[in-house]
Amino acid sequence: MSEELKECPYEDLVNPTRVHVDSYGNVHVCQGISIGNCWETPLSDLIQTYDAQKHPICGPLVRGGPIRLIEEHNIDINSEYVDECHLCYAARLRLIDKYPDYLAPRRVYGLE
Numbered sequence: 740m741s742e743e744l745k746e747c748p749y750e751d752l753v754n755p756t757r758v759h760v761d762s763y764g765n766v767h768v769c770q771g772i773s774i775g776n777c778w779e780t781p782l783s784d785l786i787q788t789y790d791a792q793k794h795p796i797c798g799p800l801v802r803g804g805p806i807r808l809i810e811e812h813n814i815d816i817n818s819e820y821v822d823e824c825h826l827c828y829a830a831r832l833r834l835i836d837k838y839p840d841y842l843a844p845r846r847v848y849g850l851e
């Protein structure tokens with residue numbers, strides 16, 4: 740496994756300046772990483788209460804990128820990955836049943 744892949748290269752997960760809202764109401768800080776559903780909770784509340792460090796997926800990513808994500812969740816991944824996002828996605832796919840509210844919708848992961 741590479742010693743790299745220690746930070747998220749594309750998203751500011753601590754202070755996101757944009758989010759994506761899908762057709763189910765899920766609010767994404769990166770595709771497939773949800774901070775809540777704006778059909779259930781007002782978007783302004785989701786933004787104001789979001790704390791990356793307390794989010795089970797964003798927290799590890801902020802602390803040390805996709806490598807930290809697999810370390811903190813004890814995911815055994817031995818394959819090689821072409822970049823941060825490839826490993827991040829593979830790790831999230833392994834975590835989706837444990838964190839369905841944070842990794843949504845399943846369709847993003849090709850599971851529906």
Ligand code: SF4
Nearest residue numbers: 747749769823824827
């Ligand atoms: S897939 Fe993961 S590593 Fe890539 S930009 Fe999104 S959160 Fe960051």
